[in-house]
Amino acid sequence: MSQTTALPRWADVALLPVVCLALALCVAGIVVALVGQSPSQVLAALVQGAFGTPRGLSYTLYYATSFIFTGLAVAVAFHGGLFNIGGEGQATLGGLGTALVALWLSPVLPAWAMLPLMLVCGALFGMVWAAIPGYLQAYRGSHVVITTIMFNFLASTLLVYLLVNQLRAPGNVAIESAAFAPSAHLMSARELLALAGVDWPGSPLNASLLLALLACIAVYFFLWHSRSGYRLRAVGSSPGAAAYAGIRPQRHIVLAMAISGALAGMVGMNEVAGVSGRLVLEFVSGAGFTGIAVALMGRNHPVGIVLASILFGALFQGGAEVAFDVPGFSRDMVVMLQGFVVLFSGAMSYVVARPLAALLRVWQLPGAKHG
Amino acid sequence: MAGAVSTPALQMAGIHKRFGDVLANVDVNFTVAQGTLHGLIGENGAGKSTLMSVLYGFYPADSGRIEVFGKSVQIRNADDAIACGIGMVHQHFMLVETLTALENVMLGAEPHWHLPSAIKPVRERLEALMQSTGLRVALDATVADLAVGDRQRLEILKALYRGARILILDEPTAVLTPQETQQLFAVLRQLRAQGSTVILITHKLKEVLALCDQVTVMRAGRVVDDMPIACASVEALAQAMVGRKVQLDRPPLEVAIQRDATPVLLAQGLQLCDASGVQRLADVGLQLRAGEIVGIAGVSGNGQSELLDILSGLGAPDGGSMQVLGRQFVSGAWLDPFTARSIGLAHVPEDRQARALVMDFEAWESAVLGYEYLPQFCRTGWMRAGAMRNATADMMERFDVRPRKAALGSRKFSGGNQQKLVLARELGQAPRVLLVGQPTRGVDIGAIEFIYSQLRAMRDAGCAVLLVSSELDEILALSDRVLVMVQGRVSGAIDIADCNEERLGLLMAGAAV
Numbered sequence: 001m002s003q004t005t006a007l008p009r010w011a012d013v014a015l016l017p018v019v020c021l022a023l024a025l026c027v028a029g030i031v032v033a034l035v036g037q038s039p040s041q042v043l044a045a046l047v048q049g050a051f052g053t054p055r056g057l058s059y060t061l062y063y064a065t066s067f068i069f070t071g072l073a074v075a076v077a078f079h080g081g082l083f084n085i086g087g088e089g090q091a092t093l094g095g096l097g098t099a100l101v102a103l104w105l106s107p108v109l110p111a112w113a114m115l116p117l118m119l120v121c122g123a124l125f126g127m128v129w130a131a132i133p134g135y136l137q138a139y140r141g142s143h144v145v146i147t148t149i150m151f152n153f154l155a156s157t158l159l160v161y162l163l164v165n166q167l168r169a170p171g172n173v174a175i176e177s178a179a180f181a182p183s184a185h186l187m188s189a190r191e192l193l194a195l196a197g198v199d200w201p202g203s204p205l206n207a208s209l210l211l212a213l214l215a216c217i218a219v220y221f222f223l224w225h226s227r228s229g230y231r232l233r234a235v236g237s238s239p240g241a242a243a244y245a246g247i248r249p250q251r252h253i254v255l256a257m258a259i260s261g262a263l264a265g266m267v268g269m270n271e272v273a274g275v276s277g278r279l280v281l282e283f284v285s286g287a288g289f290t291g292i293a294v295a296l297m298g299r300n301h302p303v304g305i306v307l308a309s310i311l312f313g314a315l316f317q318g319g320a321e322v323a324f325d326v327p328g329f330s331r332d333m334v335v336m337l338q339g340f341v342v343l344f345s346g347a348m349s350y351v352v353a354r355p356l357a358a359l360l361r362v363w364q365l366p367g368a369k370h371g
Numbered sequence: 372m373a374g375a376v377s378t379p380a381l382q383m384a385g386i387h388k389r390f391g392d393v394l395a396n397v398d399v400n401f402t403v404a405q406g407t408l409h410g411l412i413g414e415n416g417a418g419k420s421t422l423m424s425v426l427y428g429f430y431p432a433d434s435g436r437i438e439v440f441g442k443s444v445q446i447r448n449a450d451d452a453i454a455c456g457i458g459m460v461h462q463h464f465m466l467v468e469t470l471t472a473l474e475n476v477m478l479g480a481e482p483h484w485h486l487p488s489a490i491k492p493v494r495e496r497l498e499a500l501m502q503s504t505g506l507r508v509a510l511d512a513t514v515a516d517l518a519v520g521d522r523q524r525l526e527i528l529k530a531l532y533r534g535a536r537i538l539i540l541d542e543p544t545a546v547l548t549p550q551e552t553q554q555l556f557a558v559l560r561q562l563r564a565q566g567s568t569v570i571l572i573t574h575k576l577k578e579v580l581a582l583c584d585q586v587t588v589m590r591a592g593r594v595v596d597d598m599p600i601a602c603a604s605v606e607a608l609a610q611a612m613v614g615r616k617v618q619l620d621r622p623p624l625e626v627a628i629q630r631d632a633t634p635v636l637l638a639q640g641l642q643l644c645d646a647s648g649v650q651r652l653a654d655v656g657l658q659l660r661a662g663e664i665v666g667i668a669g670v671s672g673n674g675q676s677e678l679l680d681i682l683s684g685l686g687a688p689d690g691g692s693m694q695v696l697g698r699q700f701v702s703g704a705w706l707d708p709f710t711a712r713s714i715g716l717a718h719v720p721e722d723r724q725a726r727a728l729v730m731d732f733e734a735w736e737s738a739v740l741g742y743e744y745l746p747q748f749c750r751t752g753w754m755r756a757g758a759m760r761n762a763t764a765d766m767m768e769r770f771d772v773r774p775r776k777a778a779l780g781s782r783k784f785s786g787g788n789q790q791k792l793v794l795a796r797e798l799g800q801a802p803r804v805l806l807v808g809q810p811t812r813g814v815d816i817g818a819i820e821f822i823y824s825q826l827r828a829m830r831d832a833g834c835a836v837l838l839v840s841s842e843l844d845e846i847l848a849l850s851d852r853v854l855v856m857v858q859g860r861v862s863g864a865i866d867i868a869d870c871n872e873e874r875l876g877l878l879m880a881g882a883a884v
Contacts, residue, residue: 225756227749234740237731244685244718244726245741246709 007357013304017297017345020352021311024344028337037329042322046337049321050314056321058189058203064306064313065205065270066091066284068212070291071309072219073130073264075300077144079223080256081236086133086148087264088288089155090126094265095272096159097125099279102272103167103177106184114183118273119211119266126265127258129155134257138250144257152288163281177279186273206274208266215263216302222259232256264288296346308345315341378441380405380537380568381426381457386435388421395421396432397592403537403585405440408559408569410579410600413589414612414815415786419572422589423539427459428452439537458535460526462542468515472508473497476529493532500531505561519670520551527558531567538562539570544578548670549843549876556582574816576605577844588612613816621848634658635696635835636682636716636804642690642702643677643859651677652688653859657837659804664826664836666850668843668875674859675839676721679808682837683718684711696803712741717797719790721808721839727793728781735763735777738796766795771821787818794825805829808839823849843872857881 007016029039050060070087077084084090101121106114133147160175167177189205223229235242235252242249271283290312297311298304319334344352381403388396396418403409413419425432428446437444439455446452452459466475473490476497483489494510501507506524514522523543530538540559544552559569559582573579579586579600586603588596588611596611609617636659643652652674659665669675680686682693684706692701696714700706711718720726728737739748739759748759763777770791772784781789790810797805807826811819826849830836840846846853853870855863855878863878 225754227743227752227754230736230743230754234729234732238725238729240722240725241727241729241740244708244720245743246684246707246712 007353007360011356011360012353013299016349016353016356017299017304017308019356020297020345020349021341023348023352024337024340027344028340031336032329032333035328035333037326042326042329045322045325046314046318048318049325050318053201055201055203056317058201058205059317059320060310060313061189061209062203062205062270062275062313063316064309065209065212066267066287067290067294067309067312068216068305069266069270070264070288071294071298071305072215072291072302073260074291074295075298075302075305076219076223076232076263077130077256077260078295078300079229079236080232080252080260081239082134082137082144082253082256082260084130084148084257084260084264085145085292086130086151086261086288087291088284088286089148089152090129090261090264091267091284091288092152092155092159093129093261094122094126095268095279095283096162097265098122098268098272099167099177099180102180102184103279106181109183111183111185115186115273118184119269122268122272123262123265126268127262130261130264131254131258134254134261137257138253160281163279167279175281176276179278180273184273185277186269188274204275206270208270208274211266211269213306215266216306219263220302228252228255264291293342293346296349297341311341312338377405379403379438380407380440381570382438383422383426384436384438386422386425386437387433388418388425388430389433394592396425396435399435399589399592399594401587401594403568403570405568406563406566407584408563408571408582410583410586411570411572411589412574412576412579412586412608412612414574414817415813416815417589417612418592419589420541421592423459423541423570423572426452427457427539453533453535456534456536457539458530458533458537459539460523460530460541460543462545464522464526466514466522466525469513471511471513472517472521472525473510475514475525476532480533497528497532500528503565504528504531504558506531506558519546519672520548520554523547523555524558531562535567537568537570539572541572542574543571544573544575545841546671548879549872550880552578575844576608579603579608580605590614609816615817617816617820632660634660634694636693636837637695638682638691638693640691641678641681641688641693643674643681643686643688651859652681655691655856655859655861657854657861659835659837661803661835662830662833663851664830664838664849666846666853667837667839667856668846668853669841669856669879671841673856675841675856676808677859678856679718679721679806679837679839681705683716683720683806684708685718685720708741709744712800715801715803717800717802717805719793719797719805719807719810721812723786723789723793723813728789730780730782732781733778734767734772734781734784734792735760737781738763738766738777738792740796742796742800762799766792766799770795770825785815786813787815790814790822791818794822798825798829803834805834805836806839807836809841810838811840811842811845843875846870846875847872855879 032039032042049056051057070091073087073090074084098118098121102118105117129151133144133151136142136147137144163175163177168175169178187207190200190202192207193200223233231247232252232255234245234247235249239249267284267287272279276283294305294308294312298308315338319337322329323331323334379402383399383401386396386399399422401422411419424430426437426446428448428451431447437446444455446455467478473494477489477493481489482492497510506528508521508525508528517525543555547555562569571583580603583600585599586608587594588608590612639656641652641655645651655678667675681688685708687705688702690702695716698714724730729740739762743749748755760777767775767777772788772791810822814822826836838849847870851867853865853867853875854861855875857879
């Protein structure tokens with residue numbers, strides 16, 4: 001007879017994240033008040049900055065796009081029982097793959113062939129970068145948390161080396177590759193909406209948002225409707241039962257990491273093909289790590305991941321606006337706010353769940369008597 | 372039953388405990404007289420563990436009152452319970468394996484910060500305790516080296532050392548041979564003679580009848596019966612526990628079984644060493660014929676689990692060969708679980724929670740585990756959720772799995788219902804060889820009866836069944852032939868007609884056939 005503190009499903013999915021978010025905002029609000037700013041003014045500026053204008057909204061969604069890819073990456077690995085911390089490195093490699101094939105072929109290939117090729121190439125690079133730690137975990141027992149962290153450093157130094165020593169255009173001072181030919185340019189939201197006759201301001205938001213949403217649907221069907229997904233989840237939640245069922249756990253560990261890496265690698269489409277049009281340094285800028293928080297908050301479900309990605313996108317974009325709009329409110333305060341959201345919705349959600357469950361029980365059974 | 376007139380050792384009155392929607396204890400009154408052996412019986416989930424957890428301070432009761440030796444007490448944690456003179460021996464021993472027996476007793480009650488100085492008085496007190504109670508344990512042996520029976524004696528010693536006058540034993544005989552059980556009973560009688568009070572939590576009714584002075588029966592969170600042992604019988608107690616009549620023994624009229632002479636499974640010379648080089652199986656051979664149940668008796672940990680793993684393809688032996696259903700396997704090219712299923716060899720594993728079901732899956736997902744490749748559940752790589760749900764609903768109906776909710780998490784079912792779901796899945800594909808490990812561990816009596824009837828029905832339908840169980844009653848109730856395993860060897864093969872508890876017990880303890 002174990003103690004039942006579990007929340008009802010609806011509360012676990014919907015109520016708990018909202019309560020966690022509210023708590024994070026409250027605590028952040030207290031800190032804001034302590035440094036002499038008005039919490040309500042800051043919150044208003046944040047929401048206005050993230051959602052109030054078409055341009056702000058575009059930026060929010062642009063950030064969210066990368067978070068969806070990396071969040072899905074973490075979630076797929078998680079369902080396979082693995083904690084993939086290497087989203088950052090896999091996204092870096094994904095961008096590298098996207099850029100290399102674009103630099104090589106964009107002068108000769110038309111866009112309809114170039115863009116899918118860049119997508120596949122980026123996904124493949126990310127896949128390989130994640131599959132190696134996966135293989136080491138499955139067949140050699142090296143813990144995937146350690147190896148993926150190491151691979152982040154490797155990826156980052158590899159990118160610097162290639163950019164500085166190999167890919168930098170001759171005579172260019174900036175550390176970046178040559179620009180791709182136009183066929184390697186992914187349509188921006190402005191261009192797409194212009195086709196539909198809508199006038200939309202310019203922003204980094206591009207067609208990879210649609211790609212991210214497609215990836216969500218694909219991940220959902222893979223995990224919950226395909227045989228591979230079924231086996232992958234079985235391996236993730238009970239390796240013993242999976243072995244009993246004749247499933248080879250090792251194979252599915254590599255598979256989970258490979259898919260995870262491919263998803264992270266697609267960040268390259270958003271940042272390299274959609275925005276910069278050339279390979280630059282630091283284009284992932286922490287999206288791989290934010291993906292961990294996104295997956296945690298989104299309960300490793302595609303729908304939750306989309307919502308959490310938009311929240312974090314809003315924090316990034318709105319935060320930047322607040323730092324700009326509210327005098328004396330530095331960029332560091334925004335980072336603090338993001339930190340609180342990660343803390344409360346990720347690490348602290350189990351702490352919050354218990355009192356919340358108790359509260360719900362009291363509330364649901366008013367005056368219920370024992371016996 | 373001396374001491375019945377004096378104040379009771381323990382009186383729990385009006386105990387209520389609720390977990391969410393589950394009423395674990397409802398107005399429970401439980402009184403134990405001083406110097407008696409008191410049995411507390413009930414099915415899984417009847418509330419006896421909850422009651423004892425309340426008594427031992429694991430969680431507070433919602434309401435109710437506890438008196439120990441006539442004094443009203445508040446027990447908030449295990450320390451409070453020990454201070455009241457209550458000691459508990461858990462089913463899963465709470466010992467640090469890397470420490471010696473003496474260090475384990477001392478742990479948390481060291482009389483001195485300087486350990487060498489602390490050891491001396493502890494050793495003296497323990498020697499005296501062992502002298503008076505007859506509980507003998509090698510004090511300087513590392514616990515990892517102690518046999519199960521020794522560990523249990525050590526746990527009892529630990530409780531007595533801390534001044535326990537009321538001793539609670541939770542399923543103490545689950546891990547013992549019949550002979551060890553007899554030794555334990557002798558110790559408990561000795562303790563009673565010295566004035567200790569013992570509460571025995573068990574589901575083995577025969578033991579209650581053999582040992583206890585008084586018995587309390589719980590069902591669905593309530594005390595349904597409380598009687599002196601003189602008034603009790605196995606049938607009456609079983610009926611009180613389940614709420615209806617149950618039939619567990621062999622059906623009196625045994626139909627003559629048509630046995631095929633040729634074995635469908637023939638294993639020879641199976642060898643296995645574990646990672647640390649200990650020999651787990653030594654030259655094990657066995658054969659299984661269609662239409663018979665072969666029981667493998669033995670105290671847990673004598674190689675039965677390893678044997679089951681190897682026969683089902685979960686593990687491969689270091690040496691030996693096996694012929695099963697017309698296929699030949701030798702070590703190095705061994706059977707795997709997928710092949711096993713496809714040739715008609717089904718396996719109900721010992722560890723239901725770690726192997727048979729994925730606890731995080733909903734029932735309809737767990738209900739096809741291992742068979743998810745079958746065309747009725749999967750087409751071109753996509754799972755057919757509708758077909759899976761229908762199949763699960765059908766399984767639940769046929770095997771009376773309650774509640775009949777295919778969308779409920781596998782974890783949420785009781786042990787008995789989980790096991791019924793596993794059996795429904797494994798028997799559903801009409802296997803020709805069935806390997807069953809501990810089919811009724813953690814399963815309540817009502818479900819045991821059902822599971823037994825299903826296994827007998829499989830046998831009668833011509834399936835070859837191998838039953839591994841550490842419950843002698845179960846072996847005797849089901850098997851047609853019995854093998855006994857001791858230290859990785861098969862130490863006997865006896866026809867059921869020649870079996871009795873005593874003979875099997877001797878074999879389990881390592882005697883020659």
